[in-house]
Amino acid sequence: TIKMDTNRKSIQILASFAANLGQAARAICISMSSYMIPQLTKGDGGLLLTQSEASWFASIFAIGSITGALHGGYFSDKLGRKKSLLIDCIGYIVGFLMIGLAPNFPVLIAGRLISGHFSGSSIVSAPIFVGETSHPSIRGLTSTMLIIVYTVGFTASMVIGAALPWRSAILVATAIPALSILLLFFMKESPTWLLRKGDKNGSYESLMFYRGNELVVQAEMQRIQESISRQNKENESLGDSSFKRLQVKARRMASP
Numbered sequence: 001t002i003k004m005d006t007n008r009k010s011i012q013i014l015a016s017f018a019a020n021l022g023q024a025a026r027a028i029c030i031s032m033s034s035y036m037i038p039q040l041t042k043g044d045g046g047l048l049l050t051q052s053e054a055s056w057f058a059s060i061f062a063i064g065s066i067t068g069a070l071h072g073g074y075f076s077d078k079l080g081r082k083k084s085l086l087i088d089c090i091g092y093i094v095g096f097l098m099i100g101l102a103p104n105f106p107v108l109i110a111g112r113l114i115s116g117h118f119s120g121s122s123i124v125s126a127p128i129f130v131g132e133t134s135h136p137s138i139r140g141l142t143s144t145m146l147i148i149v150y151t152v153g154f155t156a157s158m159v160i161g162a163a164l165p166w167r168s169a170i171l172v173a174t175a176i177p178a179l180s181i182l183l184l185f186f187m188k189e190s191p192t193w194l195l196r197k198g199d200k201n202g203s204y205e206s207l208m209f210y211r212g213n214e215l216v217v218q219a220e221m222q223r224i225q226e227s228i229s230r231q232n233k234e235n236e237s238l239g240d241s242s243f244k245r246l247q248v249k250a251r252r253m254a255s256p
Helices: 006-040 051-078 081-100 105-133 139-163 166-173 175-184 191-196 200-211 214-238 242-254
Strands: none
Touching (some): 006 051, 006 081, 006 105, 006 166, 006 200, 081 166, 081 175, 105 139, 105 191, 191 200, 200 214
């Protein structure tokens, strides 16, 4: 049996962690209303919200998540998994800064909407990136990183929110997507996405980065190419059926 370089397993785990740091930021987005609203309705931080405004602040996150999920799938396919994740992290930072520095309610609610949007996008992009960069032998471990990082992020957010004023807590939170950007810069793009785009050299380099064994890389490239060819044939047989195309895309995301 051909085995990949064991040192490359740590790279794959690090790539999974980097991608899923966005889920820690997502956890902050979800939990922030629980400690911000009690302070905002009392006028803490120089900003006073009515009950109606507080309700909008809590609920508009869900609207942003819906638009973000659509954006995440599109950008992940068009620009690449890694670039989509980097855009998500930049969006998180912009949203958090708008919330943490908000001089009035419109800026606050816009920051909440933006952070919700990129939260929805990252939950789509991250699992695809992790699935396509992880070897099947450790995919179970790297896949669990999503819920682990999310849970740790949620807990940390609640602790920081209880210890600091709401503005300080949100500004501290910008460190999470910033760290994700830093780590992702050192990672390679998904080899599966690169091969789908016809970049065989880029796909080979990416697989060598994540696997470290040429024989493993050659075998995996052949497997990916066969999978892509099979999917292309399925797409041709479906013709113009949008629903069936959506089913194929869902299966593709589930088994890269």
